[in-house]
Amino acid sequence: MITRNPDTHQLPTEENNESRAMERVSVSMAPNVTVVPSEALRRVHVAIERTDADFAQLHAAMEWQLAESANANHWDDAAEHLTDPLLDVDSVFGITSAVPGEGKTTIAMHLAFSIARNSGRKVCLIDLGLGDNEICRRIGVRTEKGLVNVLEGEDYIIRTLQLSDCGDLSVMPAGKLPRNPNKAARSAAVTEIIAAAREIYDTVIVDLPAVSTGNALPIAEHLDKVMLVVCSGVTPKDIVQQAVDRLGRKRVLGVVLNRMKSSMPNKIQQFFRKVA
Amino acid sequence: MYRRTNILYRVVDALFRNRNLVLITMLCVAIPVALLLIVKAKGYTATAAIRIASEGDGMKTLAGGGLNTDQTGWKSASETHVANLTTLLVDAKEGGFVDDVFKRAALANPISMAPGVDDKRVGAFLKSISMKNEQDKLFSISMTWDNPEECKKLVQAVQEQYIYEQVTAKQRASESSATFLKSQIDQQEQRVNQATSAREIFRKKYPEIGPTSHEQALDYLQVLQDRLRRDRAIVAEGGEGALLPRTESKYIESEGDPAPTFNLGETPAQKHLMELQDKRNLLTSGAGAMRKDSDEVRALDRQIDQARLDLARERRQKPVGGGTRRRVPNPLYAEMMSEANRSKLTTRSAKAEIEDITKQIVALDKKLKELPKLQNEMEKLDIRVNSEQNALGKLRDGYNNALSQANLEKEKASQTLKPVGQVVAVSLSGTKKSITMGLISLLLGAVVAGLIVALREWSDPTIRYETDIEQALDIPVLTGLPDTRAVLTPKSVNGRSKKNRALLPSLDN
Numbered sequence: 072m073i074t075r076n077p078d079t080h081q082l083p084t085e086e087n088n089e090s091r092a093m094e095r096v097s098v099s100m101a102p103n104v105t106v107v108p109s110e111a112l113r114r115v116h117v118a119i120e121r122t123d124a125d126f127a128q129l130h131a132a133m134e135w136q137l138a139e140s141a142n143a144n145h146w147d148d149a150a151e152h153l154t155d156p157l158l159d160v161d162s163v164f165g166i167t168s169a170v171p172g173e174g175k176t177t178i179a180m181h182l183a184f185s186i187a188r189n190s191g192r193k194v195c196l197i198d199l200g201l202g203d204n205e206i207c208r209r210i211g212v213r214t215e216k217g218l219v220n221v222l223e224g225e226d227y228i229i230r231t232l233q234l235s236d237c238g239d240l241s242v243m244p245a246g247k248l249p250r251n252p253n254k255a256a257r258s259a260a261v262t263e264i265i266a267a268a269r270e271i272y273d274t275v276i277v278d279l280p281a282v283s284t285g286n287a288l289p290i291a292e293h294l295d296k297v298m299l300v301v302c303s304g305v306t307p308k309d310i311v312q313q314a315v316d317r318l319g320r321k322r323v324l325g326v327v328l329n330r331m332k333s334s335m336p337n338k339i340q341q342f343f344r345k346v347a
Numbered sequence: 348m349y350r351r352t353n354i355l356y357r358v359v360d361a362l363f364r365n366r367n368l369v370l371i372t373m374l375c376v377a378i379p380v381a382l383l384l385i386v387k388a389k390g391y392t393a394t395a396a397i398r399i400a401s402e403g404d405g406m407k408t409l410a411g412g413g414l415n416t417d418q419t420g421w422k423s424a425s426e427t428h429v430a431n432l433t434t435l436l437v438d439a440k441e442g443g444f445v446d447d448v449f450k451r452a453a454l455a456n457p458i459s460m461a462p463g464v465d466d467k468r469v470g471a472f473l474k475s476i477s478m479k480n481e482q483d484k485l486f487s488i489s490m491t492w493d494n495p496e497e498c499k500k501l502v503q504a505v506q507e508q509y510i511y512e513q514v515t516a517k518q519r520a521s522e523s524s525a526t527f528l529k530s531q532i533d534q535q536e537q538r539v540n541q542a543t544s545a546r547e548i549f550r551k552k553y554p555e556i557g558p559t560s561h562e563q564a565l566d567y568l569q570v571l572q573d574r575l576r577r578d579r580a581i582v583a584e585g586g587e588g589a590l591l592p593r594t595e596s597k598y599i600e601s602e603g604d605p606a607p608t609f610n611l612g613e614t615p616a617q618k619h620l621m622e623l624q625d626k627r628n629l630l631t632s633g634a635g636a637m638r639k640d641s642d643e644v645r646a647l648d649r650q651i652d653q654a655r656l657d658l659a660r661e662r663r664q665k666p667v668g669g670g671t672r673r674r675v676p677n678p679l680y681a682e683m684m685s686e687a688n689r690s691k692l693t694t695r696s697a698k699a700e701i702e703d704i705t706k707q708i709v710a711l712d713k714k715l716k717e718l719p720k721l722q723n724e725m726e727k728l729d730i731r732v733n734s735e736q737n738a739l740g741k742l743r744d745g746y747n748n749a750l751s752q753a754n755l756e757k758e759k760a761s762q763t764l765k766p767v768g769q770v771v772a773v774s775l776s777g778t779k780k781s782i783t784m785g786l787i788s789l790l791l792g793a794v795v796a797g798l799i800v801a802l803r804e805w806s807d808p809t810i811r812y813e814t815d816i817e818q819a820l821d822i823p824v825l826t827g828l829p830d831t832r833a834v835l836t837p838k839s840v841n842g843r844s845k846k847n848r849a850l851l852p853s854l855d856n
Binding site: 128129132133174178298299301303304305306307308309311312315320323324325326327328329330331332333334335336339343346 | 353355356359360363364366808809810811812813815816819820822823824825826827828829830
């Protein structure tokens, strides 16, 4: 768990907030963990149960795509870095979208839940969406301090939530709406936080802001891969194309097409599934 | 993962997704169109059929051989007639086919095609009438019109006028040979008249020319020569001795006497008749011929008639043996007396007569020399007249044959096209028609809606299916997640309820 150094515990000032945070944030397994009871997550669990197959499928697709890209870049990377490519496994994934409101937070949450429940890995879900503490609001936990406080230099302790009945899943809540999201996204603490999470957890899922806000790219630079969420029937092609170009085609693991809906009756859909 | 890449799936999905648009478009298109069709279709229709009776039995028009051939090279008889009628209907001017149709229809409110009169019903008529090829030997003429009576009359008029035109054309063709022969006959009659008039002129010029004119001239020459001899004898005898003693009466044998034998050529009556005839010939021929109606010639004719009667009576008398000889008046006495008077001519007058007779003989000889030539001329004229008359007869025979042939052709032509059934105007409105038009309108609405949906889908810039991403961005699609927002977002979260569901201790402490 990430916590602050008790020896250097003092209130940060505005000017040296960022550099000090870098120094003071340290990685430890301090007991700053709040366990969220399963009853509190009942509603979320129902949703998870219902969509678990889809997110398990997404997880599988991720794994397969990672393996594909690893195979594709295997010999180039080995020659360049003289390292064993199999040891350099991507473990930090960001989830973003071209424009806000395409369902990236939902997908990040459920993907993390699914991986934690089904794979037995240590999974961390980081709320860097720079929104109004979206993840905690969705799981129904009230927090007033979180990552945003750290990014803004107000705090040095990064608190995590441990969700019961969800495997080994930890959530780093945002805590609050950042006063200056641009500044928060470009904070040096981001690097530190992600590096710490990479060390502690097997898989790290980072909920990123939308690309169109301009805050996704500074954070995505520290991530291994990024998944782009596209809302079906809403996002124009050229916007998605611009987002991919800004993120870098190599960094984009793939696209998750969200909110696919059909107006056809179920029977007709079943007919098409049978035919297919 | 089920990827919705099937084009049929996308079409059906698009239709369901835009179902409201489809419904609204269908209704917006179908209702006005249906109303328009029903309103426009309000009227009457009439159909007339024509059967091709005698032509078209395997009759096909070779490509290029006729006026109406399609690209395939063959046309049935009914197709040819439909094309002909279509061509005739183009003739929409005064005195043309369409005008004849209007006249034949005899409408209560006649349609005029006179120049300067812009009758809109002409255009409506040409627009509404249509021809259809039903079978190889059957075609129909249909028309939609506001007035049922006018509709029926117009269609019937088109039918009748077309049949009339076709039959007339065929009859005209069949009468052409007769017409030609008729003109030939007229010319030949002129030739015959010319030949006949030429012959008549010749006959008037040479009235004595005939088949026996040579013999007559010879006879007359003989008479002249006899007279010449007698005159010469008179001159030789001094003018008195030429007279033979004549008696006023003569005796004939009565019954009981030995039957006298009468030689008809030698009887006095016979001789008297011959002399009278010779005298008459002398008077009516030659250079100084007297007119036949002159008093002298008439008197002579009466004498000849009397002589003929006497001769006939003489011949009827049958002499009986043992009869008595009785005195009968000599019928030749008067002639004898005149002869005696004539015989009293003086030598001088005999000489003058000899000169005259000689002149006549010379003229007669000259005439006899010219006579064969004139007779040849006459024969030529006769031959010409006869040949011209023969040719005229032949032409008349041919004309009669052509006329009978033309009549046969006319009869055949009148049987070529036959109207089928009766023309009846039927109302276009009705439940069945309305349903049909409604269905047509709905179909049209569906097509328009489909086009609008297709246009909308084509112009949709958003990403909707997995294949859109792969085609547009060339980035792998990890998965497609269904829209489960309603399930995933609890009411408390979605509604931003201030009441937290999870009652947890604050992490701030």
